[in-house]
Amino acid sequence: xxxxxxxxxxxxxxxxxxSLLDFLREHxxxxxxxxxxxxxxxxxxxxxxxxxxxxxxxxxxxxxxxxEITTIEGLSSQGGLHPLxxxxxxxxxxxxxxxxxxxxCSALGMAREMRRGVPSQLTDDLSIETVAFSRDEVxxxxxxxxxxxxxxxxxxxxxxxxxxxxxx
Numbered sequence: 001x002x003x004x005x006x007x008x009x010x011x012x013x014x015x016x017x018x019s020l021l022d023f024l025r026e027h028x029x030x031x032x033x034x035x036x037x038x039x040x041x042x043x044x045x046x047x048x049x050x051x052x053x054x055x056x057x058x059x060x061x062x063x064x065x066x067x068e069i070t071t072i073e074g075l076s077s078q079g080g081l082h083p084l085x086x087x088x089x090x091x092x093x094x095x096x097x098x099x100x101x102x103x104x105c106s107a108l109g110m111a112r113e114m115r116r117g118v119p120s121q122l123t124d125d126l127s128i129e130t131v132a133f134s135r136d137e138v139x140x141x142x143x144x145x146x147x148x149x150x151x152x153x154x155x156x157x158x159x160x161x162x163x164x165x166x167x168x
Contacts, residue, residue, distance in 0.1 A: 003064040005030070006074030016062045020054075021045045023061035024071060032072035032101045036146075043145030046102035046109070047071050053109025072101035075108075084108060084162040093158035095149035103145050107159045110141045133163060 001012045005028060013023055021038075024030045024047070036044030038057045045056040048070040075082040084104050087093070094100040114131040122140045123131055131137060138159050139152075147155060 001062070001065045003061070003067050003069055005069045006071060012065060013061050016060065018061045019057055020047070020059040020061045020064055020069070021056035024056060024069075030071050030073050034098055034101060036099070036102075041146075042099070042102075043106055044099050044102040046106040046145060048105055048109055051109065051112055053106050070105070072104060075104070084158065087158035087162040088155070091157040091161060092154040093151055094154070095147075095151050099145060099147045099149075103142070103147070103155055106142060106145045107138075107155075107162070110138070110159075111163050113141070135160065 002009050003012060004010070005024070010028060013027060018027070021033060021035055024033050025035065033047055033056055034044040035057065036042035038045075040055045040058040043055070046053050047056045048054070049059075049064060049067050051068075051070075075085060081089075082104070084107060088100060088104065093103070114133060114137070117129045117131055119126050119131065120137060120140050122137055135156060138156050142155065142159070
């Protein structure tokens with residue numbers, strides 16, 4: 001059984017108890033995905049599975065069979081930064097940087113959810129096809145990704161800048 005990680009096939013671990021987070025870090029040596037609380041409360045371990053954001057500390061690697069996993073290492077193309085990564089730099093969306101990979105992966109998944117019309121706690125009309133992009137909506141949807149340094153304003157600024165077209 002295999003999964004695809006950042007475009008490369010990866011054999012699943014023999015031990016079915018290995019979390020996706022530990023598999024990425026310890027078996028594939030992808031250190032960008034961070035282990036924060038290891039309980040699903042901080043969001044530092046957020047990656048994309050088939051484009052949807054998931055907490056890799058709460059996901060078993062074997063659950064990702066035949067899925068496309070994208071980590072922070074898989075976002076850059078042709079040696080350049082992803083536009084959201086660049087926006088984080090331009091807007092000081094990080095201080096220590098520990099939460100940054102999870103924040104970026106979560107923001108990419110969040111933008112996709114909004115385009116699909118997935119509601120949040122702030123969504124008034126549950127019958128709409130797309131959710132209006134607003135600063136409050138971003139804050140609500142990113143609330144599961146914590147930044148202990150307090151860079152939340154820069155993070156929201158970076159997300160707004162990267163997804164400005166969706167906001168207009």
